[in-house]
Amino acid sequence: MSDGRRATIMDFGVNILFTAFWYDHKISPAQEFGMHTEDSVLYGPLCMNIDVVRENISLPPLKAGDQVVVHYVGAYNITQSMQFIALRPAVVLIDLSGKPHIIKQKESLKDVENNEVMPDYLKNFKL
Numbered sequence: 001m002s003d004g005r006r007a008t009i010m011d012f013g014v015n016i017l018f019t020a021f022w023y024d025h026k027i028s029p030a031q032e033f034g035m036h037t038e039d040s041v042l043y044g045p046l047c048m049n050i051d052v053v054r055e056n057i058s059l060p061p062l063k064a065g066d067q068v069v070v071h072y073v074g075a076y077n078i079t080q081s082m083q084f085i086a087l088r089p090a091v092v093l094i095d096l097s098g099k100p101h102i103i104k105q106k107e108s109l110k111d112v113e114n115n116e117v118m119p120d121y122l123k124n125f126k127l
Contacts, residue, residue, distance in 0.1 A: 008062050
């Protein structure tokens with residue numbers, strides 16, 4: 001960026017991590033990195049100027065495919081998340097012993113369409 005910070009676009013944004021508007025969640029790389037870090041801005045994938053996960057954070061340089069851990073998020077993020085542009089990912093709980101548990105499966109198109117109802121007059125509509 002023009003101010004020297006690295007801009008990184010994550011595959012999650014405020015649609016998934018809604019509490020990023022109020023909290024600076026601890027975010028750390030999931031893989032091993034060296035000691036070098038740089039000031040960064042973390043953007044979400046929504047193509048909207050409000051989709052900022054962290055305005056300023058010091059992280060090692062991330063590349064495509066690297067993963068991060070967003071620490072200490074909870075039920076508010078699940079209940080406030082919205083299906084917007086992309087399907088929602090699985091939700092993983094890490095228990096006190098460090099064991100991961102999938103507590104919500106990733107969303108599918110069938111999940112999104114499941115409760116939609118087509119009015120009869122539109123079923124045969126042609127352009």
